Amino acid sequence: MDHYCVLGNPVAHSKSPAIHARFSELTGQAMVYSRQLAPLDGFAATLRAWIAGGGRGCNVTVPFKFEAFNLAGTASERAKLAQAANTLKFSGDRQLEADNTDGVGLVNDIQVNAGVSLAGRDILLLGAGGAAAGVLGPLLAARPRRLVVANRTHGKAVELVARHAAHPSLQQLLQKTELLAQAPQGLEGDFDVIINATASSLGGGEVPVDARVLKPGALAYDMMYGAAAQGFASWARSHGAVPRDGLGMLVEQAAESFLFWRGVRPPSTQVLQEMRKALA
Known part of the structure; x- marks a missing residue:
């Protein structure tokens, strides 16, 4: 299983694990997605520990998006334009690649x-x-x-x-x-x-x-x-x-992150409809 997470503070409220679990189920991708709380002054250390533990990538939420971009070795054009990253991918040599799917x-x-x-x-x-x-x-x-x-x-x-x-x-x-x-x-x-x-x-x-x-x-x-x-x-x-x-934005940006990591576009419309029903 490949491991991914959402890194942020706060992060307990995040629906991202449920979204990506459904994406992986519908696309047949073998992956696990969890939440990781980073101290406000310890994002870089938390990220390094996640990589060292075998993590393949992560989403980044408040208040770390600018810091995530600055830590990356390479970045997509949209991340460069924003100078902020909400998605990180770890390559085989552990180089950080940044994207912004928001x-x-x-x-x-x-x-x-x-x-x-x-x-x-x-x-x-x-x-x-x-x-x-x-x-x-x-x-x-x-x-x-x-x-x-x-x-x-x-x-x-x-x-x-x-x-x-x-x-x-x-x-x-x-x-x-x-x-x-x-x-x-x-x-x-x-x-x-x-x-x-x-x-x-x-x-x-x-x-x-x-x-x-x-x-x-x-x-x-x-x-x-x-x-x-x-x-x-x-x-x-x-x-x-x-x-x-912003629930639809959350699902759609997650779908772009999933594509960035896995090379497969998940059925975001279906998952958004399911989440709307669940929240209702």
């Missing part, structure tokens, strides 16, 4: 599972941390008309936007997409899609933006799922938006 997971869930095209739309991305960094590039690749990054610490949003605006691989896309950084307070205009990549839902805090930015019928997407996403969903619904939690 963005493609998010875009697949919105466009395929939710049936909402992002091309030509106005998108608001709330947050400028590791979660936002991982999805900004793939969101741009979906060719929206306008993409605004808003963060409580405005400087972080400016830095994230500037780094993407200067990246050579995005120059053609940015000829047709307006990419801006703004503060949550005083946001101008309204949006077709709002994506919450902040930790506000995880901490039970208020939605970090005024409801006036929502177009009627807008998609309001929270990267959290389950009970943590209920506050954001209620806020969206009460202001005429269509809420969606």
